[in-house]
Amino acid sequence: AAETERYVSARPKARALFERAQNSLVGGVPMQWMSEWPGGFPPVMTEAQGARLTDIDGHRYIDFCLGDTGAMFGHSPPAVAAVVARQAAKGLTAMLPSENAVIVAELLAERFGLPFWQMALSATDANRFVLRLAREITGRPKILVFNGCYHGTVDETIVSLEDGIPRSRRGNVGPAFDPTADSRVVEFNDLAALEAALKDRQVACVLTEPALTNLTGVVLPDPGYHPALRDLTRKAGTLLVIDETHTISTGPGGYTRAFGLEPDIFVLGKPIAGGIPAAAFGMTREVGAKVRDRLYGPGTSVAGIGGTLTANALALAAMRATLTEVATDSAYAHMTKLGERLAAGIRAVISRHDLPWYVTQLGARVEYRFQPTPPRTGTEARAGADGAVDRFFHLWCLNRGVMVTPMHNMLLACPATSEADVIRHDEVFGEAVAALLGS
Numbered sequence: 001a002a003e004t005e006r007y008v009s010a011r012p013k014a015r016a017l018f019e020r021a022q023n024s025l026v027g028g029v030p031m032q033w034m035s036e037w038p039g040g041f042p043p044v045m046t047e048a049q050g051a052r053l054t055d056i057d058g059h060r061y062i063d064f065c066l067g068d069t070g071a072m073f074g075h076s077p078p079a080v081a082a083v084v085a086r087q088a089a090k091g092l093t094a095m096l097p098s099e100n101a102v103i104v105a106e107l108l109a110e111r112f113g114l115p116f117w118q119m120a121l122s123a124t125d126a127n128r129f130v131l132r133l134a135r136e137i138t139g140r141p142k143i144l145v146f147n148g149c150y151h152g153t154v155d156e157t158i159v160s161l162e163d164g165i166p167r168s169r170r171g172n173v174g175p176a177f178d179p180t181a182d183s184r185v186v187e188f189n190d191l192a193a194l195e196a197a198l199k200d201r202q203v204a205c206v207l208t209e210p211a212l213t214n215l216t217g218v219v220l221p222d223p224g225y226h227p228a229l230r231d232l233t234r235k236a237g238t239l240l241v242i243d244e245t246h247t248i249s250t251g252p253g254g255y256t257r258a259f260g261l262e263p264d265i266f267v268l269g270k271p272i273a274g275g276i277p278a279a280a281f282g283m284t285r286e287v288g289a290k291v292r293d294r295l296y297g298p299g300t301s302v303a304g305i306g307g308t309l310t311a312n313a314l315a316l317a318a319m320r321a322t323l324t325e326v327a328t329d330s331a332y333a334h335m336t337k338l339g340e341r342l343a344a345g346i347r348a349v350i351s352r353h354d355l356p357w358y359v360t361q362l363g364a365r366v367e368y369r370f371q372p373t374p375p376r377t378g379t380e381a382r383a384g385a386d387g388a389v390d391r392f393f394h395l396w397c398l399n400r401g402v403m404v405t406p407m408h409n410m411l412l413a414c415p416a417t418s419e420a421d422v423i424r425h426d427e428v429f430g431e432a433v434a435a436l437l438g439s
């Protein structure tokens with residue numbers, strides 16, 4: 001209560017704007033996730049540069065949330081800001097390809113190892129396209145996802161495993177559809193269940209993150225899990241779609257390159273254009289040829305993929321700048337080094353107090369959790385979530401100028417994050433733990 005009072009009393013402008021917004025924005029926010037900040041109303045952003053964010057009440061934050069990975073490479077990277085200004089003066093959207101579309105596809109192919117690409121506006125959008133294409137080219141109806149996954153607001157994927165069958169996920173709008181008709185759900189790391197679910201050859205694709213990152217606590221693959229997943233999908237004629245929207249924090253080629261995965265289709269979103277809405281999906285030569293035949297083949301073309309603003313000139317210019325000047329090997333080296341520092345700082349506090357908590361790190365991304373060991377499945381991850389403790393930490397940090405992602409205890413280091421920023425987080429995290437323990 002004291003932390004809430006401190007938060008509210010220091011933010012009169014944000015509070016007034018939130019009250020005014022009740023008359024024009026449903027719930028007072030333009031997008032539901034923004035209501036998840038602790039304190040009753042979100043801080044209102046006025047400026048965000050690099051690893052710093054300023055709110056309407058004049059507070060400055062070290063931002064470790066970074067737009068829940070949308071600004072993984074820092075806010076308004078200078079190279080992206082410059083190219084966006086130049087492109088805005090030259091033209092924004094024309095439903096024609098720009099030269100940058102070809103350059104970006106070549107850059108993506110070189111970086112991620114998949115030869116063919118198509119664009120989308122967001123990772124949600126990309127995943128919707130991918131599911132449609134997977135069904136089209138396999139002629140199969142079902143989609144398989146893992147319990148606890150998140151791939152955007154894509155109906156077939158917002159499902160949970162309950163008593164062995166897929167159900168519309170509780171706590172979500174809907175039910176919009178019958179999940180048993182289109183979806184299969186198994187637990188991550190459960191290879192026997194996966195094999196059984198693929199057996200009747202009805203599954204068009206398995207859509208998965210390399211590690212489940214949309215739970216409080218990352219679910220990491222068991223040793224040998226990914227090669228077995230690849231093997232089982234190949235044997236069943238099911239496409240393997242790796243969604244790297246979050247796990248691109250792992251390294252310049254994402255988790256896929258770092259761990260030698262072999263997806264048929266590969267999805268990228270959020271930070272890929274440095275904060276401008278854009279996404280892309282890559283395909284193997286074989287899948288690319290099938291998609292080409294279906295979408296662009298003579299006499300056989302089918303519609304149903306794409307959108308008016310997809311691959312607009314602004315998004316492509318921003319993506320090119322991000323890939324060539326922002327998400328560089330040296331930027332990743334810095335982000336990963338500071339990710340290690342953040343994890344070490346949190347671990348030091350945990351061991352000082354002898355707490356049964358753990359920390360996971362995927363390159364620039366660090367997450368802590370109030371349990372002794374990482375969960376192996378979505379069910380285990382859900383069982384250990386403690387929203388009240390999470391909110392206490394997030395609010396404590398906000399009140400001291402440190403932003404941590406509200407829906408996870410997730411921190412990201414970006415190219416502009418400094419060692420001093422990490423030291424400040426060490427202090428604030430240490431104080432929060434001491435306050436929680438009453439010591």
Ligand code: PLP
Pocket residue numbers: 122123124125127150151152153209214243244245246269270
């Ligand atoms: N895929 C993954 C793995 C995600 O984590 C998310 C969002 O958190 C999405 C897709 C959807 O991204 P967006 O909300 O930008 O469409």
